[in-house]
Amino acid sequence: MSPLPPELNEIVRGQLGRLPQLADELARLLSEKEEFYRRLEHSSPHELRKVCEVNLGRAFRAFLEAREVDVETARKTGRAQARLGIPISAALRAFRIAGTFAYEGMIEQAVGPRQLTPEQLLSASATVWHIIDSFSDVIAEAYTEVATDSARYDSKARLALIDGLLDGRFTRPEEFEDxxxxxxxxPAGPFVVAYAEPRADDDRGLSGLVDPRSRAVWRRTSEGEVGIVPVERSADLRALRQALDTAGFPVGVSPVVAGLRLLPAALRRARIARACLAPGExxxxxxxxxxxxTMVAGAPKLARELAKEVLKDLLALPEAEREPLLRTMQVWFAEHGSARDAAERLFVHPxxxxxRIRRVQELTGRDLTDPRGISELYLAVESVRLEP
Structure with missing residues (x-):
């Protein structure tokens, strides 16, 4: 800032000498003009006067030293007022009121032999508004900082609540209510839990597939993405399943559960459901x-042991012989035992x-006309199909 003329310097020094009185007057003025400061004046009168005194003092000293005003106190004031819930519009108005108050106070002192010229008054006015602008800028920054901090805290708090629900850490009714x-x-649901492992390059994930009006809550981690989705009507569940069917990655959906207390069990079942999809599905x-x-996916280690026992002679074959047999059995089961339909999918003759089916029966000792033989082979073939 430009140096002040000697006459104005003398006036500013005089105002500094009256600083406690001026702070009292400004605090009263703010409480008259702004409802939020009236409440602050009532609850913490000394705090409001202290803030007025510090900021006025910094502004007057910046006048005298022809330098930029020290705005750190204003930044602290702004952050404190943002946390108190004082709107930024009220805070900015308060600084404009304070600037006008300081300027008019100096002009009142410019009487008699210290009468200022129009040029000097213009210089003083420009300096005052420059200081007001500096304070206003830092106040706006302080409010933005608090809003960012608050959003970050709110986000962390939400994630902590979601984790608490899904991990089963909550036990008391008031925790579920909160x-x-x-x-x-x-609170009572009903809900389903969806679980998926989206591709690393998929920014949308599950949440991008589901109607935002569903009131679903999402949690994404390095392992996968979880959604808690209210399904108060059967139509809600149908719409959810249709949306998730379009995913370019595997998704598991739990049964419908009633109440937040059952979400950990629902998540376990959603993970098992997702494991029912083979690599590439x-x-x-x-x-x-x-x-x-579902039984195979729920107990994969046990299922693999049983599969190795049932299919041991088949699995011992060279890959070129083994894979067509396994693939044929997978398709035959998928086509409900129809050799003709399976042949169409495999592009071979029925x-x-x-x-190939007779060959599998010979190798495994299972008869596909016997319900027990069919179930044992199906379990074993599904276990192999789900292996990475």
Whole structure:
């Protein structure tokens, strides 16, 4: 800032000498002009006067030293007022009121032999508004900082609540009530949990597939993405399944559960449902949509042991012989035991399918006309299909 004329310097020094009085007057003025400061004046009168005194003092000293005003106190004031819930519009008006108050106070002192010229008054006015602008800029920055901090805290708090629900850490009714209120979930549900492992390059994930009006809550981690989705009507569940079926990655959906307390169990079942999809398969599968496959996915180690026992002679074959047999059995089961339909999918003759099935029966000792033999082979073939 430009140096002040000697006459104005003398006036500013005089105002500094009256600083406590001026701070009292400004605090009263602010409480008269702004409702929020009236409340602050009532609850913390000394605090408001202290803030007025410090900021006025810094402004007057910046006048005298012809330098930029020290705005750190204003920044602290802005952050404190933002946390108190004082609107930024009220805070900015307060600094304009304070600037006008300081300017008019100096002009009142410019009487008698210290009468200022129009040029000097213009210089003083420009300096005052430059200081007001500096304070206003830093106040706006302080409010933005607090809003960012608050959003970051709110986000962390939401994630902590979601984790608490899904991990089963909450046990008391009031904990579930608080979580439902903050996350805006219906406390009694009903809900389903969706679980997926989106591709690393998929920015949308599950949440990008589902109607935002569903009031779903999402949690994404390095392992995968989880959604808690209210489904108060059967139509809600149908719409959700249709949306998730379009996913370019595998998605598991839990059974419908009532109440937030059952979400950990629902998540476990959603993970099992997702495991029912083999590598390369996409879309959504619900827990229990494929009962035998669900059992295989729910106990994968045990299923692999049984599969190795049932298919040991088949698995011992060279890959070129083994893979067509396994693939044929997978397609034959998928086509409900129809050799003709399986042949169409495999691009072979139906007799080729029949030959391969007889070969599998010979190798495994299982008869595909016997329900027990069919179930044992199906379990074993599904276990192999789901292996990475």
């Amino acid at each position: 979580a439902a209120r903050v996350l805006r979930l219906p 996409t879309g959504a599968v619900g827990f229990g949509d494929r009962p035998v496959t 007799n080729t399918v029949r030959y």
